[in-house]
Amino acid sequence: MKTVVEVIMPQLAESLVSATIEKWLKQPGDPVDVYEPLAEIITDKVNAELPSTLKGTLVKILVGAGETIPVGTPICLVETEDDIAEGIPSSSGSNPQEAGKGSGNAALSAEAAGFTASGDGDTSMRHRYSPAVQQIAAEHGVNLTLVPGTGLGGRITRKDVLAYVASGAVKQAAAPKAEPSVAAAKPEQLNMDPRVPVRSSGIHFSETPRIPHIEVEGQSIPGSGETFVDITPIRNTIAQKMRQSVTEIPHGWMMIEVDVTNLVVLRNKLKDEFRAREGVNLTYLAFFIKAVVNAIKDYPIINSVWAVDKIIVKRDINISLSVGTEDSVITPVIKNADQKNIAGIAREIDVLARKTRDGKLKLDDVQGGTFTVNNTGSFGSILTQPIINYPQAAIVTFESIVKRPVVINDMLAVRSMANVCLSLDHRILDGVICGRFLQRVKDTLEGFDQEMKLY
Amino acid sequence: MSMQTIRAKEGVKMAVMEYIDAIRLAMKEEMERDEDVFVLGEDVGLKGGVFTTTKGLQEQFGELRALDAPLAESAIAGVAIGAAMYGMKPIAEMQYSDFMFPATNQIISEAAKIRYRSNNDWNCPLVVRAPIGGGVFGGLYHSQCPESVFFGTPGLKIVAPYTPYDAKGLLKAAVRDPDPVLYFENKKCYKLVVGEVPDTDYTVPIGKANVLREGDDITVISYSLPLHYAMEAAEELAQEGISAHILDLRTLQPLDKEAILEAARRTGKVLIIHEDNKFGGIGGEVSAIIAEEMLYELDAPIMRLCGPDVPAMPINPPGEKFFMLNKEKVKESMRHLALY
Numbered sequence: 023m024k025t026v027v028e029v030i031m032p033q034l035a036e037s038l039v040s041a042t043i044e045k046w047l048k049q050p051g052d053p054v055d056v057y058e059p060l061a062e063i064i065t066d067k068v069n070a071e072l073p074s075t076l077k078g079t080l081v082k083i084l085v086g087a088g089e090t091i092p093v094g095t096p097i098c099l100v101e102t103e104d105d106i107a108e109g110i111p112s113s114s115g116s117n118p119q120e121a122g123k124g125s126g127n128a129a130l131s132a133e134a135a136g137f138t139a140s141g142d143g144d145t146s147m148r149h150r151y152s153p154a155v156q157q158i159a160a161e162h163g164v165n166l167t168l169v170p171g172t173g174l175g176g177r178i179t180r181k182d183v184l185a186y187v188a189s190g191a192v193k194q195a196a197a198p199k200a201e202p203s204v205a206a207a208k209p210e211q212l213n214m215d216p217r218v219p220v221r222s223s224g225i226h227f228s229e230t231p232r233i234p235h236i237e238v239e240g241q242s243i244p245g246s247g248e249t250f251v252d253i254t255p256i257r258n259t260i261a262q263k264m265r266q267s268v269t270e271i272p273h274g275w276m277m278i279e280v281d282v283t284n285l286v287v288l289r290n291k292l293k294d295e296f297r298a299r300e301g302v303n304l305t306y307l308a309f310f311i312k313a314v315v316n317a318i319k320d321y322p323i324i325n326s327v328w329a330v331d332k333i334i335v336k337r338d339i340n341i342s343l344s345v346g347t348e349d350s351v352i353t354p355v356i357k358n359a360d361q362k363n364i365a366g367i368a369r370e371i372d373v374l375a376r377k378t379r380d381g382k383l384k385l386d387d388v389q390g391g392t393f394t395v396n397n398t399g400s401f402g403s404i405l406t407q408p409i410i411n412y413p414q415a416a417i418v419t420f421e422s423i424v425k426r427p428v429v430i431n432d433m434l435a436v437r438s439m440a441n442v443c444l445s446l447d448h449r450i451l452d453g454v455i456c457g458r459f460l461q462r463v464k465d466t467l468e469g470f471d472q473e474m475k476l477y
Numbered sequence: 478m479s480m481q482t483i484r485a486k487e488g489v490k491m492a493v494m495e496y497i498d499a500i501r502l503a504m505k506e507e508m509e510r511d512e513d514v515f516v517l518g519e520d521v522g523l524k525g526g527v528f529t530t531t532k533g534l535q536e537q538f539g540e541l542r543a544l545d546a547p548l549a550e551s552a553i554a555g556v557a558i559g560a561a562m563y564g565m566k567p568i569a570e571m572q573y574s575d576f577m578f579p580a581t582n583q584i585i586s587e588a589a590k591i592r593y594r595s596n597n598d599w600n601c602p603l604v605v606r607a608p609i610g611g612g613v614f615g616g617l618y619h620s621q622c623p624e625s626v627f628f629g630t631p632g633l634k635i636v637a638p639y640t641p642y643d644a645k646g647l648l649k650a651a652v653r654d655p656d657p658v659l660y661f662e663n664k665k666c667y668k669l670v671v672g673e674v675p676d677t678d679y680t681v682p683i684g685k686a687n688v689l690r691e692g693d694d695i696t697v698i699s700y701s702l703p704l705h706y707a708m709e710a711a712e713e714l715a716q717e718g719i720s721a722h723i724l725d726l727r728t729l730q731p732l733d734k735e736a737i738l739e740a741a742r743r744t745g746k747v748l749i750i751h752e753d754n755k756f757g758g759i760g761g762e763v764s765a766i767i768a769e770e771m772l773y774e775l776d777a778p779i780m781r782l783c784g785p786d787v788p789a790m791p792i793n794p795p796g797e798k799f800f801m802l803n804k805e806k807v808k809e810s811m812r813h814l815a816l817y
Contacts, residue, residue: 180776
């Protein structure tokens with residue numbers, strides 16, 4: 023004996039109310055075992071695999087990839103052997119509606135039949151008049167035997183009388199008392215009136231236009247030049263955070279240029295050996311983060327949060343690193359960055375970037391950041407005006423390294439130059455402190471030379 | 478974020494926040510406004526509350542204004558009553574409303590009666606906050622709705638907000654009220670219900686109900702979490718051509734009689750919903766008010782959808798699911814009444 027059982031979206035955390043199916047790992051027809059992952063799901067911040075609660079065969083997927091659903095919604099049907107299903111009663115017995123489903127939708131069709139029956143056949147309630155109906159009928163002199171009833175068992179509802187009065191049928195019914203057949207015929211027609219909305223063309227005014235929930239790639243409405251793209255949970259989070267940051271934080275901005283010629287030489291010298299030894303790339307970003315962390319050490323106020331009546335200065339220096347993917351940006355955190363050397367930072371950048379692109383970040387990876395670094399140079403920018411990663415006090419970007427003619431000691435030289443941009447929370451920070459901070463970053467970056475130690 | 482939100486008025490800055498944040502913000506603002514206001518309860522200080530409702534208050538206001546109390550609810554209520562009679566404005570937290578019963582004697586026999594007993598010489602500006610409701614896998618001791626225990630006590634005011642807007646505004650009104658107010662916050666709403674909250678210093682008047690949705694076919698009267706299901710169900714029923722009028726009681730004692738009658742008159746068909754069990758619940762009293770005042774305007778029997786009359790919320794998930802109201806149950810009852 024085989025039974026089809028629904029698998030529901032579980033509550034992954036106490037505060038969680040909905041989740042999105044990212045992709046299905048099993049397809050209809052696939053056998054599944056208990057604890058075997060069925061699908062990948064996304065919540066506001068973390069991705070997780072959804073394990074099966076039973077053993078059997080996946081029969082049907084109810085919620086497609088990309089759809090966001092509330093906790094508790096059935097997501098797929100799994101066919102199990104009966105004795106196994108009994109072994110896990112929580113999934114089969116928990117849903118009373120499901121019991122009906124087992125016996126071939128009998129309950130459902132019976133219910134539907136019940137509704138239609140009350141619509142036309144059953145008239146057991148035809149002559150039970152509610153106080154409201156009697157009162158309105160008395161007020162308007164309505165003969166209730168002429169009023170069509172749309173309620174349960176043919177009952178005349180308050181709305182039926184009101185509609186009858188509004189239709190003006192009262193006068194017509196009252197005046198030609200001699201020919202009741204005419205009057206009786208009228209209400210027959212009116213019967214339909216109040217329920218069926220007037221529809222001339224297209225969407226009726228009373229109807230809310232429907233917005234397609236799931237975006238089909240490139241789908242558009244014929245005749246209009248628009249395409250709808252569904253908002254993913256991560257997009258929604260980004261939108262909220264950005265809006266909150268821009269509206270709450272008065273942003274200030276400044277930029278300095280840094281001569282990184284020595285750094286370029288240093289990195290070129292070390293990168294191949296480093297790659298061979300450590301297995302990860304020695305990026306400019308690692309040096310840059312080191313320089314930023316050193317500067318924060320000297321100016322700890324940069325590492326703070328505005329708390330209305332005070333400023334909270336954070337002792338831990340946890341660097342949020344902006345990592346872009348094709349359609350989003352996430353800021354995983356390098357914890358205690360001040361306690362790591364350049365090699366350690368390079369390794370951590372590699373791990374976090376890989377995790378981000380694979381969608382493997384855990385909640386812990388993205389929490390606790392105190393200052394944000396964005397390597398905007400990686401996509402060719404030479405100047406950006408970043409939005410602060412709320413509720414931090416500042417964000418710094420490292421722009422493209424470009425060769426430029428520079429005047430040194432009244433002589434022209436070709437040097438590798440890069441811009442460093444800083445957005446600051448002007449409630450906490452002012453120009454002088456930020457100028458000093460950037461100057462310290464610049465000094466450190468320009469001071470990296472051949473003697474520099476990576477470890 | 479498809480929650481029902483109170484729309485922004487022209488020129489007032491709104492922040493979108495969770496229900497729990499609105500409660501915390503109300504306490505913080507009241508403590509900033511009036512140094513007589515303080516909170517006390519189990520774990521409200523150093524830990525910031527088991528739900529983080531009082532988080533940050535001890536850091537901001539010190540140990541004496543965010544007071545960690547021993548595990549003795551009668552003492553928490555008693556100390557708060559004494560302080561209130563002396564002129565302070567205590568907010569006493571019952572960690573779960575289930576733990577409130579040891580404090581019942583203090584609340585019902587002392588706080589509720591002191592003004593009457595002293596012929597107006599003394600009063601008791603006390604707020605007791607207590608999280609109610611189930612659906613959080615809490616079982617017997619963490620899921621109860623004790624409204625009906627206190628409901629029939631003249632001298633107490635009882636509020637039960639549903640929106641973050643009301644959560645903040647009613648708590649502020651409760652703190653400023655000269656008499657004892659029980660503030661029943663729903664723990665499942667904490668993170669579930671999100672809405673706009675103005676950053677102005679506003680209050681929501683105690684004793685006033687609020688129309689959440691206008692409609693002509695049925696009237697739903699409810700409070701706290703079930704409104705969430707009712708609003709969702711109403712949205713879906715609108716597709717079927719059923720339009721629901723929804724009234725949020727907000728204050729349970731005193732009930733807003735006028736608003737209840739006005740809402741009931743609108744359709745003549747009334748459904749009352751609450752999570753507290755049916756027998757002896759708030760719904761019975763709302764129903765009686767309607768029956769007493771407007772029998773001849775009713776178009777259908779007054780209906781109630783409530784928690785079952787069983788001793789406790791089961792701890793096993795299927796049992797809890799059976800006990801709890803949900804959108805489907807609410808929708809079914811609403812449709813039944815509409816078709817009647």
